[in-house]
Amino acid sequence: MEIALGSAQFGLDYGISNAIGKTGQGQVCDILSLAASEGVTCIDTAALYGNAEEVLGACDLQSKPWRLITKTPKVEGGCVGQLEVDLMRRRFDLSLQQLKLGQVDGLLLHRYSDFFLPGGDLIYQFLGSLKAQGKVNKIGVSVYTAEQIDQILAQFDIDIIQLPMNIFDQRLVRSGHLQKLKEAGVEIHVRSVFLQGLVMMPAEVRPAYFNPITGTLDSFSHACAEFKITPLAAALQYIEHISEVDYAVVGVNTLNQMAEIISANKCEIGKFPFESFAINDSKFVNPAEWAL
Numbered sequence: 001m002e003i004a005l006g007s008a009q010f011g012l013d014y015g016i017s018n019a020i021g022k023t024g025q026g027q028v029c030d031i032l033s034l035a036a037s038e039g040v041t042c043i044d045t046a047a048l049y050g051n052a053e054e055v056l057g058a059c060d061l062q063s064k065p066w067r068l069i070t071k072t073p074k075v076e077g078g079c080v081g082q083l084e085v086d087l088m089r090r091r092f093d094l095s096l097q098q099l100k101l102g103q104v105d106g107l108l109l110h111r112y113s114d115f116f117l118p119g120g121d122l123i124y125q126f127l128g129s130l131k132a133q134g135k136v137n138k139i140g141v142s143v144y145t146a147e148q149i150d151q152i153l154a155q156f157d158i159d160i161i162q163l164p165m166n167i168f169d170q171r172l173v174r175s176g177h178l179q180k181l182k183e184a185g186v187e188i189h190v191r192s193v194f195l196q197g198l199v200m201m202p203a204e205v206r207p208a209y210f211n212p213i214t215g216t217l218d219s220f221s222h223a224c225a226e227f228k229i230t231p232l233a234a235a236l237q238y239i240e241h242i243s244e245v246d247y248a249v250v251g252v253n254t255l256n257q258m259a260e261i262i263s264a265n266k267c268e269i270g271k272f273p274f275e276s277f278a279i280n281d282s283k284f285v286n287p288a289e290w291a292l
Contacts, residue, residue, distance in 0.1 A: 001246065002040070003250060003261065009022065010022070036066075038262045041067050043067070044070075045069070047070065071109070074110055084123075106136060109127070112144075127139040140158045142163075143161060159187060160187045167234060167238040168195060169192070189246060193249065199231050216279055219277065
């Protein structure tokens with residue numbers, strides 16, 4: 001597993017544990033410099049991450065061998081026609097302009113359901129055309145559930161999939177879908193590794209919404225103390241020990257956070273009881289369902 005640097009915080013005030021807000025331009029360039037020096041080569045961004053692409057482009061991405069993954073905007077309306085494809089194409093061209101790059105390594109469909117709108121096959125054809133032109137090397141999609149993975153694999157030939165997984169959300173491991181994706185030759189990028197910061201959040205500042213899972217959250221904290229590791233390290237090592245995962249997408253707000261992630265990713269924690277902290281209720285492991 002390799003680290004991919006997520007960039008949502010570079011363009012948005014993102015995450016329930018984020019008390020800092022959007023990361024400043026100078027700090028972003030410093031973060032990228034440190035990441036590159038430690039062997040991080042992949043950056044994950046999106047058209048919908050505020051001005052993240054523009055911020056990244058101001059850091060001279062061509063000076064390092066970055067692997068850039070970006071995402072399409074969402075389709076407005078209930079069907080896909082040539083107008084929607086043209087809008088998507090213009091937005092992709094803007095992404096390249098803002099990133100100051102001639103091509104990106106990957107382009108993902110940000111909302112998987114756009115593939116299944118009437119005319120959604122036009123989007124797949126559009127992604128394929130960019131790949132044929134050499135403007136992207138790999139195409140793919142961002143998903144949330146096992147059912148969505150099944151739908152995608154049944155109808156589309158993709159190179160990359162981005163999906164949520166963390167020490168509390170182990171559903172796609174247990175269902176066998178990671179293995180299914182690997183058998184199909186799909187590169188797996190895992191997001192929500194820290195569950196928007198919930199993994200590291202102290203009990204005293206944790207929103208009351210999570211009270212029903214306090215037992216599991218506290219047990220995790222106690223296990224980290226027993227093994228003398230940080231929750232950050234445990235969260236990363238959970239992803240590390242899953243062989244099917246290619247990249248863990250992690251977002252940071254500060255240079256110090258980047259340094260902590262790099263250090264934590266080098267930890268060896270022995271026989272940590274990862275599987276005992278699985279939470280199967282999507283109300284708590286899917287941020288889209290959080291009622292905060």
